[in-house]
Amino acid sequence: MALSFRQSEILGIARVEGRVEVEELARRFGVTLQTIRRDLTELADTGKLDRVHGGAMLRAGVANIGYEERRLMNADAKAAIARTCAAAIPENSSLFLNIGTTTEAVARALLDHRNLTVVTNNMNVANILVANESCDVIVAGGVLRRSDGGLVGDLTTDAIGHFKVDYAIIGTSALDADGDLLDFDSQEVRVSRAILRQSRQSYLVADASKLGRSAPVRIASLCDIDAVFTNAALPDDLTRRCSDWGTEIRLPRSR
Amino acid sequence: MALSFRQSEILGIARVEGRVEVEELARRFGVTLQTIRRDLTELADTGKLDRVHGGAMLRAGVANIGYEERRLMNADAKAAIARTCAAAIPENSSLFLNIGTTTEAVARALLDHRNLTVVTNNMNVANILVANESCDVIVAGGVLRRSDGGLVGDLTTDAIGHFKVDYAIIGTSALDADGDLLDFDSQEVRVSRAILRQSRQSYLVADASKLGRSAPVRIASLCDIDAVFTNAALPDDLTRRCSDWGTEIRLPRSR
DNA sequence: AATTTTATCTTCGTTTTTGTTCGTTTTGGC
DNA sequence: GCCAAAACGAACAAAAACGAAGATAAAATT
Structure with missing residues (x-):
């Protein structure tokens, strides 16, 4: 599956910021929350991001809570x-x-x-x-x-x-x-x-x-x-x- | 297959912008959407670009996709x-x-x-x-x-x-x-x-x-x-x- | 000049994406 | 532990993008 424009941009933002939020992304791209949710779910399914409530984060890899x-x-x-x-x-x-x-x-x-x-x-x-x-x-x-x-x-x-x-x-x-x-x-x-x-x-x-x-x-x-x-x-x-x-x-x- | 004049220009734009959109290219070259779509499909088939809905993007880490x-x-x-x-x-x-x-x-x-x-x-x-x-x-x-x-x-x-x-x-x-x-x-x-x-x-x-x-x-x-x-x-x-x-x-x- | 080739346009049915709605789950305060 | 708010996902409809096929026109070939 190829990533859409928006998805690869989301990935870029996540790389820089470390995390992304559904609301903020929806505002930024001018699409509905549901669309962003779908994007994040897909990115999470393919292992590119970790989904969390309200957004997503860079793949945790190694991180634990204190970290x-x-x-x-x-x-x-x-x-x-x-x-x-x-x-x-x-x-x-x-x-x-x-x-x-x-x-x-x-x-x-x-x-x-x-x-x-x-x-x-x-x-x-x-x-x-x-x-x-x-x-x-x-x-x-x-x-x-x-x-x-x-x-x-x-x-x-x-x-x-x-x-x-x-x-x-x-x-x-x-x-x-x-x-x-x-x-x-x-x-x-x-x-x-x-x-x-x-x-x-x-x-x-x-x-x-x-x-x-x-x-x-x-x-x-x-x-x-x-x-x-x-x-x-x-x-x-x-x-x-x-x-x-x-x-x-x-x-x-x-x- | 030799690239048409338009196709190599599309590639040039993609190199600079990182991405191209069907609509925008059609307007720019004064051709129909279908013509651009065909160009992009060909460029994608020969591995020069990645096709996505609405346009195409620079190929992201070729190797990564293979993986x-x-x-x-x-x-x-x-x-x-x-x-x-x-x-x-x-x-x-x-x-x-x-x-x-x-x-x-x-x-x-x-x-x-x-x-x-x-x-x-x-x-x-x-x-x-x-x-x-x-x-x-x-x-x-x-x-x-x-x-x-x-x-x-x-x-x-x-x-x-x-x-x-x-x-x-x-x-x-x-x-x-x-x-x-x-x-x-x-x-x-x-x-x-x-x-x-x-x-x-x-x-x-x-x-x-x-x-x-x-x-x-x-x-x-x-x-x-x-x-x-x-x-x-x-x-x-x-x-x-x-x-x-x-x-x-x-x-x-x-x- | 006739024919073939090539590129493009036009149309139309199909697929993909997005928005909308609504019931369910998670979260955070009490 | 309970409740309200926020976030979520499923389902369906609308919209956008798509590809195939035939038509058209210009260029190349004969």
């Missing part, structure tokens, strides 16, 4: 950060993307970039970037973690050692007052460190909610990072330190 | 094979699943098994088995192939070398009259061979449509396989040879 909540938290901020970061990535370049909902937002923002080579240990990132035909996706293998679709373990670290890319784009669980990047899982931290080691430029993407939080394992310091993409100014002393370290701070252009 | 078709072909047979195979896999065991729509069917049939450890180079298998909470999923990394969600390359072969599992469950593109398993992609074949090497028992899952077909690269022979799960009796001489080799042939119980 969904995290993904929707600060969704706008994350999308804005992702756009800014994607704008800093030239076409024809290679990059790492690690685990995290913000890096997934970056993957979505990269759907229009051409000729990228992306190495990732995040199943969701791979699932998103499959849609970008001109992009080579390399999955660093490992043990699949249900909670967030991350691949971790020795296998992952080993695989990453095989590459050297232009940009590392990493997320973090927490960014404390000293400018240290922190995470909860030491396995994941080993992967993140390997990623930083194997890349020429390193970018941190983190929304403001990560700021001032804490977590037990240290990934790196902001002084090891070339630029941090976030959505609100950092505290004054951290800003000062960043300028000493030569770490650029990039905020989304206000709108 | 969908493959997945739906003999879907019932594959499901039956998968059930039989899954019944032969005890709980608390470890297994490989490689690329292929039949192995994906097996993954679906394993959703109720408990305490499995599954190593796979197939993103779809991983996405399916995520739903089985009691199952450890390990993804063997590699280059992601859009056409079927397979992960291939040296990275994959290396990763598989790290494991030794109880069962290898592999699919194949073709099974010829000599009992040789064949495939089209030599990279994928390397992965399949690595899988066979690293497992204690090896099962082939292949529906009858694979029988008597051919493909350029040899994976192995049925004599290397412990059991083959299929949906129709093999030719007599192959059956005889299998019994010489000690290769069991397992058919779904009729119903």
Whole structure:
């Protein structure tokens, strides 16, 4: 079955937004709710989307509830950060993307970039970037973690050692007052460190909610990072330190 | 067939716009709707465009469509094979699943098994088995192939070398009259061979449509396989040879 | 000039899609 | 657990798009 104009457009919207609503789509296309429902049912039947009450979502693949909540938290901020970061990535370049909902937002923002080579240990990132035909996706293998679709373990670290890319784009669980990047899982931290080691430029993407939080394992310091993409100014002393370290701070252009 | 002046212009418009509509084209070229329809039908027949109601669109991932078709072909047979195979896999065991729509069917049939450890180079298998909470999923990394969600390359072969599992469950593109398993992609074949090497028992899952077909690269022979799960009796001489080799042939119980 | 070929138009019955209505199910507050 | 509102799916009718077949006209061939 070939998809209609409208259906493939719905799919496109879902890829970008992560979700679509019946009402909104009906308004947008100027058709009845029933027609949209039929479209969504068909897309769900062929496995392209997951149907939910009131709309549909990208195929869940890996997501569970806690993950969904995290993904929707600060969704706008994350999308804005992702756009800014994607704008800093030239076409024809290679990059790492690690685990995290913000890096997934970056993957979505990269759907229009051409000729990228992306190495990732995040199943969701791979699932998103499959849609970008001109992009080579390399999955660093490992043990699949249900909670967030991350691949971790020795296998992952080993695989990453095989590459050297232009940009590392990493997320973090927490960014404390000293400018240290922190995470909860030491396995994941080993992967993140390997990623930083194997890349020429390193970018941190983190929304403001990560700021001032804490977590037990240290990934790196902001002084090891070339630029941090976030959505609100950092505290004054951290800003000062960043300028000493030569770490650029990039905020989304206000709108 | 040579494209008419108008047809190649339609193609040009489609390349730019991504889609074309019958009405609009008819107006633009000053011809009737039927003429445009004929153009679009021809362009679709030669694979240049995808026909949809009201117009046509750029062909979306050619490969992807092929995959969908493959997945739906003999879907019932594959499901039956998968059930039989899954019944032969005890709980608390470890297994490989490689690329292929039949192995994906097996993954679906394993959703109720408990305490499995599954190593796979197939993103779809991983996405399916995520739903089985009691199952450890390990993804063997590699280059992601859009056409079927397979992960291939040296990275994959290396990763598989790290494991030794109880069962290898592999699919194949073709099974010829000599009992040789064949495939089209030599990279994928390397992965399949690595899988066979690293497992204690090896099962082939292949529906009858694979029988008597051919493909350029040899994976192995049925004599290397412990059991083959299929949906129709093999030719007599192959059956005889299998019994010489000690290769069991397992058919779904009729119903 | 006559004939064939090709592309297009016209007509009409068929298929697909969409809108409408209505009974059923799900959801969320109480 | 109960109820109202929202969302849903089934069924049918209307509308749009479709393809087949024959008619027409221009171009190519003889």
